[in-house]
Amino acid sequence: MTFRFLVGATFIAATLAASPLFAQSAEATKLGDEKYEPRVGQSGKDVIWVPTNDAVAEAMLKVAKVKSTDLVYDLGAGDGKIAIAAAKNFGATAVGIEYNKEMAELATRNTERAGVADKVKIINGDIFVEDFSKATVVTMYLLPDLNLKIRPTILKMAPGTRIVTNSFNMGDWEPDDTVGTGYAQGYFWVVPGNAAGKWLLKGVEGSQQPVSLEVTQRYQRVGGTLNIYGKTQPILSATLSGNRLKFTFLDHSNQSRFMDVTLNGSEFSGQVFENSPLYSVTGTRN
Numbered sequence: 001m002t003f004r005f006l007v008g009a010t011f012i013a014a015t016l017a018a019s020p021l022f023a024q025s026a027e028a029t030k031l032g033d034e035k036y037e038p039r040v041g042q043s044g045k046d047v048i049w050v051p052t053n054d055a056v057a058e059a060m061l062k063v064a065k066v067k068s069t070d071l072v073y074d075l076g077a078g079d080g081k082i083a084i085a086a087a088k089n090f091g092a093t094a095v096g097i098e099y100n101k102e103m104a105e106l107a108t109r110n111t112e113r114a115g116v117a118d119k120v121k122i123i124n125g126d127i128f129v130e131d132f133s134k135a136t137v138v139t140m141y142l143l144p145d146l147n148l149k150i151r152p153t154i155l156k157m158a159p160g161t162r163i164v165t166n167s168f169n170m171g172d173w174e175p176d177d178t179v180g181t182g183y184a185q186g187y188f189w190v191v192p193g194n195a196a197g198k199w200l201l202k203g204v205e206g207s208q209q210p211v212s213l214e215v216t217q218r219y220q221r222v223g224g225t226l227n228i229y230g231k232t233q234p235i236l237s238a239t240l241s242g243n244r245l246k247f248t249f250l251d252h253s254n255q256s257r258f259m260d261v262t263l264n265g266s267e268f269s270g271q272v273f274e275n276s277p278l279y280s281v282t283g284t285r286n
Contacts, residue, residue: 031079033109036102038079045099045126049078052141052166057082058089059179060186064137064162066090073097073135075127075142075150080107080120082139087111087119092137096122097130133157141166155219159193159263160242173219176241192220193243193263203281204228204272205251213283215245228252245270 031051032038042049066072068091074082077096086094098104104124111120123130127150132138138154138161147170154163165187169175175187196217204211215224222238226249238247243263251257261270266285271277
């Protein structure tokens with residue numbers, strides 16, 4: 001950990017601790033218990049500890065649309081607040097990973113006090129070592145450098161996995177949504193599938209004659225061209241959310257059509273719509 005990084009972390013801690021939103025939370029909530037009392041801004045492994053405001057934690061879980069069938073992993077779980085909220089307020093199963101042993105033990109006691117010890121597990125471990133690949137939702141309150149360091153691991157997770165961070169983004173991976181403002185802001189992403197490449201489509205306009213689709217992709221941002229019967233056109237309003245690829249195109253009679261397909265490795269299947277489904281399509285990546 002460099003001196004520059006420590007100065008930045010200390011400044012962030014001081015700024016957050018001085019904010020009215022955090023001050024209200026700190027006044028209303030005891031930060032620890034009789035066994036351990038953490039301090040705002042205390043140093044950890046590459047991080048400092050600043051507790052997430054209750055309203056921000058709730059907003060983060062809401063934007064991720066957490067539900068009872070979800071498995072939520074909170075990376076850098078601290079006192080367990082977000083993992084506990086996921087279980088108590090949304091019915092999810094949750095796991096918190098916390099490097100500091102005393103903090104992890106506090107978080108475990110907090111799950112018991114909250115009555116969710118059967119739904120929340122706190123692991124005393126390193127987020128860069130522990131396996132969280134089975135998560136359907138990942139929450140984080142890490143410093144910017146750590147967000148970027150863990151980003152490659154997150155991008156390898158199952159398409160459709162929902163990611164929410166508190167206060168800091170993921171560099172040039174633009175969020176799909178945001179909640180709040182400033183240091184009370186959360187960023188939301190859906191891990192994108194792999195749509196890039198050249199595809200051969202069957203079933204377009206009800207014909208088995210192949211149609212070619214070429215997709216370019218950067219994270220969840222996609223574009224490309226569609227070639228129908230020798231005529232190439234750009235795909236319009238293209239979106240990729242998880243494994244769901246959608247775009248608008250013009251058929252052979254210049255009528256606007258909407259394609260909605262689900263990726264499955266090097267194949268996809270779905271339908272083409274006008275106001276209602278017109279026909280089914282399939283695709284295979286070359």
